[in-house]
Amino acid sequence: MVKGVNKQVLELSTPLGTYFERVLFFVKPEFSATSEDEVQERARFIADSAGLPPAMKLRKNKRRAVLAIVGAALGGLVVGAGGMLMMIT
Secondary structure, three states: OOOOOOOEEEEEOOOOOOOOOOEEEEEOHHHOOOOHHHHHHHHHHHHHOOOOOOHHHHHHHHHHHHHHHHHHHHHHHHHHHHHHHHHHO
């Protein structure tokens, strides 16, 4: 949440990176008189240089996804086996 109403905000809605939908920059009051083109150029430079998220975070998310799928499969197997046993008896 942004507090106050005297904030100059620059939004880049099409950054070059594939991970981000949009980037918001809050311009310091002392630079509000700077030309909009210069501020946009600097903001795009910063957004483009951000790069990919750290590899560790990517690996951790992949592990979570794999564990969730394996857990769901095992849970389904247990429920299915329990149902089969109930039908037999």
